[in-house]
Amino acid sequence: MAGTAEKYDHKTREPYWQAWWKKEGIFRFDPNHPGSLYSIDTPPPTISGNLHLGHAFSYSQAEAVASYFRMKGYNVRYPFGLDNNGLPTEKLTEKEEGLDASQTELASFQQACFRVIEKFAEQYRRFFERLGFRWDLNLEYSTISPEVQRLSQSVFLKLLNEGKIYRKKSPILFCPVCRTSVAQAEVDHKELQGVFYDLVFKTQEGQNVLIATTRPELLPACVAVFVNPSDARYKGLISKQLETPLGKRVQVFADERVLPEKGTGVVMCCTYGDVTDVYWVKVYGLQENIILSERGVFAESADVPLEMRGKSVEEGRKILVDLLKKSGALVSEKPIAHEVGVHERCGTPVEIIPTEQWFVGILDFKDQLIEAADKINWYPSHMKKRYLDWIQGLSWDWCISRGRFFGIPIPVFYCRNCKGLVLPQENELPIDPRLDKTPRSCEKCKVEFGCDFGVDPEASVLDTWFTSALTPQINDQHPLNGRYLSKIYPMSMRPHAHDIIRTWSTYTILMGLFLHNEVPWRDLMISGHVLAKKGEKISKKSGGGKLSPLELAEEYSADALRFVFFGAGLGKDVYFDEEDLQRGRKLVVKIFNAGRFVLQNLRDFDPQVRPSSQLEALDQWILFKTAETAARMAEQLEAYEYGKARQIFEEFFWRDFCDNYLELVKGRVYSQAQSRHSAQYALYHAYLSILKMIAPFLPHVSEEMYHCEVDESCEGRLLSSHDKGYFFKFEQRPSIHLTPWPSEVPEISLAKNMLELGGVLTLRVVREFRVAKTQVVKGERSPFTEMLVLCSDEEKKILEPFTQDIKNFSKVESLRLVNNDTTQVCQNNNQLVVLLLSKEEEPAKQL
Secondary structure (H helix, E strand, O other), X not given: OOEEEOOOOHHHHHHHHHHHHHHHOOXXXXXXXXXXXXXXXXXXXXXXXXXXHHHHHHHHHHHHHHHHHHHOOOEEEOXXXXXXXXXXXXXXXXXXXXXXXXXXXXXXXXXXHHHHHHHHHHHHHHHHHHOOOOOEXXXXXXXXXXHHHHHHHHHHHHHHHOOOEEEEEEEEEEEOOOOEEEOHHHEEEEEEEEEEEEEEEEEOOOOEEEEEEOOHHHHHHEEEEEEOOOXXXXXXXXXXXXXOOOOOEEEEEEOOOOOOOOOOOEEEEEOOOOHHHHHHHHHHOOOOOOOEOOOOEEOOOOOOOHHHOOOEHHHHHHHHHHHHHHHOOEEEEEEEEEEEEEEOOOOOEOEEEEEEEEEEOOHHHHHHHHHHHHHOEEEOOOHHHHHHHHHHOOOOOEEOEEOOOOOOEOOOEEEOOOOXXXXXXXXXXXXXXXXXXXXXXXXXXXXXOOOOOOEEEOOOEEOHHHHHOOHHHHHHOOHHHHHHOOOOOOEXXXXXXXXXXXXXXHHHHHHHHHHHOOXXXXXXXXXXXXXXXXXXXXXXXXXXXXXXXXXXXXXXXXXXXXXXXXXXXXXXXXXXXXXXXXXXHHHHHHHHHHHHHHHHOOOOOOOOOOOOOOOOHHHHHHHHHHHHHHHHHHHHHHOOOHHXXXXXXXXXXXXXXXXXXXXXXXXXXXXXXXXXXXXXXXXHHHHHHHHHHHOOOOHHHHHHHHOEEEOOXXXXXXXXXXXXXXXXXXXXXXXHHHOOOOOOOOOOOOOHHHHHHHHHHHHXXXXXXXXXXXXXXXXXOOOOOEXXXXXXXHHHHHHXXXXXXXXXXXXXXXXXXXXXXXXXXXXXXOEEEEEOOOOOOOHHHHO
């Protein structure tokens, strides 16, 4: 469908180009492309709810980089993936289908999950398509697909056989709401309001010892008391026993981990309140007393007061506080704000409960993970320290088992006779042990399924990060890779936000070392978050209020919305400001209007005909500035500094091209002089370069103008279609996005320093003229018939080639360059005198 317009209508033109790109496969990966491979390990969005502004924000930035490298001649492999297994998708299914996974037959619940996945997957595809994303949907992968399940289970078995994965009963982080174990990397630390409760413990002599705690409900699990060995107040207590308010006797130990200034300086060790408790139990050989069940409620234990049994943590706390008040053992309550570890998925404080779980031995590989950091280029570089700090601070192995229902099953059976592992064969993968009915025998004791003992299936699924850590391998094995099959690893670049350095970066690097002894990518591009207001990241949970990306794209244009996203610095969070959308829309409109002026004045110009004489100085200047801008932008984009690249473009486009060059060159463009051909040549190449430079950021309007031509039947209107266009006709590339990045035009003959300074001096004269004219008259016609420019002899030589364009712009009858000895000037009412600043002042300051 061709467009005809005096104004750019994004509501019709953006969907038009999106549909055409998709139909023609403009961005399809071609394994036989001659360019060097540039592969991107795209973050697969998690299917856990509706997409929001944060997705559009982070994916736009990576997408601009992909577009740039495509224009630089690389064979860009930019895939689309969906992370659709594990707890997030499971929770979404429960919400969408009105189900409780724990109360639904497993196969039926999995079928419900697949229905929800397909529904939201289509929504996700439409979302990104409407915003103009240019990735190859043919390379789409799903983390719950049979192929990916097979890969994940195969890697699990490989690492299990190599001893890098193990199973044991151990204190693990547990979310009582999601009812699953969580890894250290899935715990956020947030400041929450709490209470310090002062509890009375008693010595054998009957003396009171106050212990301050924020977890009084764990008192039944108290197995010891600790003080700091240097705390003079309590040295007499060390090695003695204290009686808890519940009548249990526990020993007092000394440990430097106790902070004397915190609370009362006496700490009870409960199994388990925090990681320090875990440490103390291990180091001092303390007996565990577990009072929380794997469902996150208080157990039916003799140590637990009857009223608390079966209650949640919050309920149990209230019950025990009331009991302690009645007994007089609770003497004071002090409100505090303290840091609490919460599950990143739901915000619930995590508990520590010993259970049988599967682990990856990450702690044994901390040194290798630290060394790997130096083999990756970090953008921005300071994010490397964030990664190193995380690795150095690891205190838990990676728990990879999740007690949930929808995910990639852990491919293990257990022999009921010897309790040993029974593993499936590689050709059986993928397999769900919970649903598998294949007869099996234990190699150790030869007992077959169906006999007296048989086998039991592993009920847990893999942590979704286990599969996400394999995205380079998933990409490496994609069937559409052609000659690059199994040759993509390591990939060129991964983009993602700074909050998942501790998870996705860390785990993928670990898997790369395990499987390839090599880091997974060359470059790591770390973005920030878009914030709705101070400190609030826009997420599926927080939403974005009225900030719906699709609604904003409909109102302002997808290009204007994308413009906003490139204002953020690499790795930095940014507040979303709708005023920036106005700036983005203004830029889109200006590109269209500038293009209309250019196209209307190129109707009789053939860019294939080389200039018969040297280009005018002003035309050489704009071509020089264009090439310089493209080179500066390229330098920033090579370093993934998309925000700086956008800023460089804006400064050039608004000031140099629109405000100055187009105004100065109109006199020659409208004339029939020979110099008109020079202006047309410069307009063609400068504006085409502008479309190329802005194409990674604003894909729609740049494509529109590349395919535009003047509607000869209606003056002032433009026609646009995929098979039309003035630039399309001569460049012979189907899309602006498949044209090469701008390079220097060979017709620049003047020395670059002469062009640079000549442009600076010319714009100085123009600015002074504009100021003087504004002060004297508001009309278009100038009251001056002559302009005198006072300058040095050297400045005369530099300015001379630009004088005709200055004269045309100012509409004076004569323009003279006069030596800056003002005694030679006799000024009259029709004469404007412009005094240039000293050459010693920098050009930037002059402007």
